Amino acid sequence: MPLFIAAAAVLLAVWGASRLGLGKTAGLDRPGVPASTASPSLSSTGVVEAIRFVSPDAGWVVVGSMHADQTVSRRLLHTSDGGRHWSSQLAWSAQPRATVPGNEVRLLFVDETHGLVLNRAGSDGKPVLYRTTSGGSSWQALALPGIPAPGSPVSFIDAQHGWLLADVNAAMSQSTATIFRTNDGGSTWLQVAHVDLNSASPGLTMNGDKDSLAFSDADTGWLVADSAGGNAILWVTHDGGLTWKQGTLPAPAGVYVSGNAAPGGPQFFGPGQGVLPMEITLVPQPSGGPQTVPAEGYPLVLFAYLSDDGGRSWSEIRLPATGSFRQPLTWQFLNRQDWWIASGGDIFVTHDGGRSWARHSLSLGQRSVLVLDFITAQSGWIIAGTWSAGDGQAEESALAQTVDEGEHWEMRTP
Numbered sequence: 001m002p003l004f005i006a007a008a009a010v011l012l013a014v015w016g017a018s019r020l021g022l023g024k025t026a027g028l029d030r031p032g033v034p035a036s037t038a039s040p041s042l043s044s045t046g047v048v049e050a051i052r053f054v055s056p057d058a059g060w061v062v063v064g065s066m067h068a069d070q071t072v073s074r075r076l077l078h079t080s081d082g083g084r085h086w087s088s089q090l091a092w093s094a095q096p097r098a099t100v101p102g103n104e105v106r107l108l109f110v111d112e113t114h115g116l117v118l119n120r121a122g123s124d125g126k127p128v129l130y131r132t133t134s135g136g137s138s139w140q141a142l143a144l145p146g147i148p149a150p151g152s153p154v155s156f157i158d159a160q161h162g163w164l165l166a167d168v169n170a171a172m173s174q175s176t177a178t179i180f181r182t183n184d185g186g187s188t189w190l191q192v193a194h195v196d197l198n199s200a201s202p203g204l205t206m207n208g209d210k211d212s213l214a215f216s217d218a219d220t221g222w223l224v225a226d227s228a229g230g231n232a233i234l235w236v237t238h239d240g241g242l243t244w245k246q247g248t249l250p251a252p253a254g255v256y257v258s259g260n261a262a263p264g265g266p267q268f269f270g271p272g273q274g275v276l277p278m279e280i281t282l283v284p285q286p287s288g289g290p291q292t293v294p295a296e297g298y299p300l301v302l303f304a305y306l307s308d309d310g311g312r313s314w315s316e317i318r319l320p321a322t323g324s325f326r327q328p329l330t331w332q333f334l335n336r337q338d339w340w341i342a343s344g345g346d347i348f349v350t351h352d353g354g355r356s357w358a359r360h361s362l363s364l365g366q367r368s369v370l371v372l373d374f375i376t377a378q379s380g381w382i383i384a385g386t387w388s389a390g391d392g393q394a395e396e397s398a399l400a401q402t403v404d405e406g407e408h409w410e411m412r413t414p
Contacts, residue, residue, distance in 0.1 A: 048383050048397040048414065049074070051371055052107035052115075056379040057082045060089075060136065061399065061414050062105045062117070072096050074105065076117060078136050083381075083401055083412035089136040093123035106154070114159035116186065120148060131186055133159070145180050145189040151211035152265045155221065160185050163192075163221060163241060165213035173228035173259065174206040179213065179241050192241040203244030208233040214265030215241075216274075222266050222311065224276070228259035232278060234266075236311055249278070252303055252316050256285040266311065273336045274307040276314065279329060297325030302341055304333070304354060317354045321346065328387060332372050342369035342382075347406070351377075360406050367398065378405050381412075 046065035053059030057080055064074045076090035097104050097120055109115035113135050122128035129142045146166025148154065156162035164180040176196040180189040193201035200206075208225025215221035223235040223244065231251040235244040251257040260283050266276035282299045284291060300323035305314040321343040323329035331341040337353050345364040350357050362369070367384045374380025385397035400409040 046073075046075075047385065048399050050105040050107050051373045051381055051383055051399070052109050053373055053375055053381060054109050054112050056375055056403070058112050059083070059373075059381075060107055060109070060115070061086075062107065063414055064094075064105075066096070070096065071123060074119065076130075076136070077414045079414075082403075083399070083414070086414045089132075090117065090130060090139050092119065092128060092130075094119050094128065095121040095123065095125055097121050103151075106152075108154065108156060110156060110159050114185070116154070116156070118148065118154060129186060133185070142186045145191070146178055149177070149211055149213070151224075153213060155213050155215045155265070157215055157217060161218060162186065163213055163215055164189065165210065165223065168210045170209040173208060173226075175208065175210045175225065176206070177204070177210045177223075179223070181241055193237075193244065201243065203235065203237075203246060205246060207246070211263065212265035214267065216268040220310070222276075224263040224265060226259070226262050231257045232261050232263035234263070234276075234311075249276075249305060249314055250316070252280070252318065255280060256283065266305075266307075267333055268310070269335045272308055272310040274311055275333045275336065275339075276305040276307075277331060277333070278303040278305055278316070296327075299324060300329055302329055302331060304339065306336075306353070319354065320348045320357050320359075326387065327368055328370070330369060330372055332374065334374070334377075338377060340372055340374070342372060344368045345384075347372075362409065367396075370397070379403050380406070382409075 046063045048061050049064045050062040059079055061077050062074055063077060064072045066072055072094045074092055074094055075088050077086040078089050079086050104120055106118040113133060115132050117130040119128040127144050127148055129144050130139045131142050132139050149165040149168040153165040154162060160183060162182050165177060166180060167176065167178045169176045178191060179193040181192045182189050193204055195201060195204040195206060208227045210223060210225040212224050219238050219240055221237050221241060225233045227233050231249050233246060233248055235246050237244045260281040262279045264277040266274050268274040279300055279302050282301060302319040303316045304319060305316045307314050319341050321329060321341045323343045327344050329341060329343050333339050337351055339350050341348050345362040347360045347369060348357050364384050367386055369382050370385050370387060371383035381401050383397050383399055399412045399414060401412050402409050
């Protein structure tokens with residue numbers, strides 16, 4: 001699953017404990033319980049749906065509780081002591097939406113003071129956006145100018161400057177879209193680009209199902225879309241979103257791609273170095289005859305597209321984990337060298353940009369790693385739970401923390 005893009009936001013990470021193919025099992029500790037015998041306990045307050053830490057001690061989680069009328073009560077909880085104690089900062093009602101893990105509620109914190117909470121559907125079905133400029137001691141409800149796109153629709157480069165991809169109406173591998181910009185932290189929004197059947201901003205087209213938006217600075221940003229006719233489509237702007245140039249990413253060698261590739265927003269680290277995740281469902285190339293779909297669905301794999309020239313050209317490598325319809329993949333790129341990808345209870349890690357990998361296997365029973373949130377290679381968090389592919393909801397969850405590069409994990413109940 002792709003992650004919420006923000007400059008200065010520390011991205012997700014987790015550490016692998018063994019070389020690929022020699023998996024080491026790690027338990028989840030409680031005080032006084034050996035790692036080899038511990039197992040996750042569920043949150044006593046509901047399902048942990050989202051997590052965001054800005055330091056080893058300071059972070060937030062969103063916990064949701066489903067009601068009989070199919071509405072969800074959500075609370076934003078904060079800790080300043082590494083998850084030992086939690087306080088409630090915000091509460092709201094929402095409607096559940098089928099989505100990938102960690103995507104229905106997005107937490108964006110540029111630092112310990114400035115943050116946003118995006119909920120895709122509030123109690124009235126409209127998106128909910130809250131902002132704090134005080135570390136969560138107070139929150140302000142903000143109006144959005146459109147319906148956020150389904151992937152990663154919001155990108156902030158600092159506490160004031162951000163973009164929103166909204167009002168994406170897609171059909172037959174074509175879509176409308178509107179891009180807005182804010183210069184005051186989301187208080188007001190200005191439309192900077194739009195495309196529909198009758199008009200289009202310079203360089204934008206109806207092509208593809210537009211999904212995610214990412215900016216690396218005030219001028220340069222990317223818009224990505226999947227396409228039924230080939231690999232993903234990528235647009236780039238160098239004037240803050242006013243004009244765009246379209247390109248197409250090359251399909252991975254030996255992989256059939258035609259409407260089965262789902263791109264995430266690219267991330268850039270330093271001068272010109274970028275990574276763009278691409279999740280591909282490995283469907284067979286049509287042969288003209290009947291095809292049988294496996295019971296678990298076709299396998300999901302992840303490719304990382306790499307750029308060293310600011311996104312002008314891209315090359316791809318395949319990452320080691322494999323997922324499925326019922327076992328989603330989750331991933332994180334901390335920088336150009338340190339990447340993590342999880343499937344089920346396995347977490348794979350590379351510290352050399354994908355040239356070599358290690359695997360860390362957690363004792364999660366029937367649960368899977370649904371969300372990763374690591375500040376450094378030493379200090380990080382996971383949300384583990386069971387996933388219902390039918391309605392796109394986590395049915396239960398457990399929250400765990402590591403401070404020793406993933407060698408041991410300790411349960412934290414918010």
